[in-house]
Amino acid sequence: MGIKSLEYALPEQTTQNELLDLIDKLNNDSLVSGILCQLPLPAHIDEKAVIEAIDSQKDVDCFCDVNVGKLWTGNADFLPCTPAGVMEMLCRYGIEVSGKNCVIVGRSNIVGKPLAALMLQKNATVTICHSKTQNLASVCRSADILVAAVGRPKFITADMVKDNAVVIDVGINRDENGKLCGDVYFEAVKEKTSHITPVPGGCGPMTIAILMQNTVKACEIQNKGV
Numbered sequence: 001m002g003i004k005s006l007e008y009a010l011p012e013q014t015t016q017n018e019l020l021d022l023i024d025k026l027n028n029d030s031l032v033s034g035i036l037c038q039l040p041l042p043a044h045i046d047e048k049a050v051i052e053a054i055d056s057q058k059d060v061d062c063f064c065d066v067n068v069g070k071l072w073t074g075n076a077d078f079l080p081c082t083p084a085g086v087m088e089m090l091c092r093y094g095i096e097v098s099g100k101n102c103v104i105v106g107r108s109n110i111v112g113k114p115l116a117a118l119m120l121q122k123n124a125t126v127t128i129c130h131s132k133t134q135n136l137a138s139v140c141r142s143a144d145i146l147v148a149a150v151g152r153p154k155f156i157t158a159d160m161v162k163d164n165a166v167v168i169d170v171g172i173n174r175d176e177n178g179k180l181c182g183d184v185y186f187e188a189v190k191e192k193t194s195h196i197t198p199v200p201g202g203c204g205p206m207t208i209a210i211l212m213q214n215t216v217k218a219c220e221i222q223n224k225g226v
Contacts, residue, residue, distance in 0.1 A: 001212055006032070016045045020053050027055040033219035034060035036211070057221055060214040062114070072117050077221060078214040083115035085206025086147065086168050087122070093195060095166055098123040101142055105129045105156065105183070106149035111170050115147060136160070148183035158188040167196040170203050 008022060019041075026032045035058045041047050051059075056066040062080040070076045079087075090097055102124040106112040116126045124145070129136055140146055140160040146167050148156045153173035161167060171183030182199030190196050197203060 003212065003215060012042050014042075014045075016049065019045060019050060023050065023053045027053075027058060030222075032058065033222060034058050034211075034215040036061055058218055060211060060218055062214070063109070068109075068114070071114055074121055078217060079118070079210065080110070080114040081210040081214065082111050082170060082203055082207045083118050084210045085203055086115060086170070087118050088210070089168070089197070089203075089206055090145070090166075095145070095195065097145065100124050100144040101127070102145040102147070103127045103129060103140055103143035104147045104149060105136070105140065106147075106151070106170075108149065111147075111149040115149070150183050152183055153181050154183070154185040156184040156189060158185065158192055161189050161192050163192055164194045165192065167193045168203065169197050169199050172199065172204070 010019065010022075023035065023037075026035050035054045037050055037054065039047065041050060051063045052065065054064060056064050057077070059067050060078060062068065062071060062076065062078045067076065067078055071080065087097075097119055102119050104112050104115055104126065107128050107130045112128055116128055119126045127139060127142075129139055133139060137160045140156065141162045143162065143165055146156070146161060146165050147170060148168070149170035151171055151173065153171070153175050155171075156167070156169075167184055167189060169182035169184040169186070173181050173183065175181045180200050182202075184196070184199075186196070186198065
């Protein structure tokens with residue numbers, strides 16, 4: 001795409017201050033438009049402190065508090081990559097979200113919560129399920145659009161999906177044979193759905209596409225009027 005990528009593969013022993021110093025350097029480098037810190041971080045580093053150290057105008061993951069707040073108020077500069085990728089897929093395939101019952105299994109800050117915000121902005125009725133949800137299968141069966149983002153291989157089975165539902169599988173796992181699989185038991189569930197995303201090849205490429213889109217927008221914001 002013509003976007004230059006700089007990689008800093010730091011050793012696990014890197015201190016928090018060393019990492020923060022690197023982020024500060026990149027924050028102040030006018031040639032760097034976006035900063036992406038690969039998570040998770042080693043246990044001795046405060047993940048929250050690192051995320052908040054990234055300039056909000058270079059936070060192309062949309063992880064920092066400023067950008068998360070803008071997302072929930074509908075004034076986002078950037079959209080979180082995987083959730084925005086899901087919404088783009090639904091749009092491109094002509095799947096209407098407005099008025100639909102959308103169930104998201106998983107409440108992470110990376111997928112579940114921000115996806116709920118984006119779906120609400122499109123007038124969906126959204127339910128977020130998690131480890132304390134009672135009657136999970138029944139709740140899932142109420143979904144016109146079911147999103148699996150729980151991080152457990154083949155967790156969503158056919159009996160949890162209503163006929164002709166749209167199923168979006170965000171999970172990336174390894175099955176008992178070491179093969180890549182999602183959170184959805186694809187072979188069984190696909191027979192009941194109107195649309196279903198595969199793993200790999202579904203949400204993953206969309207996540208990368210939105211990251212590139214955010215990076216271009218970040219460059220435009222930082223160079224506004226130049």
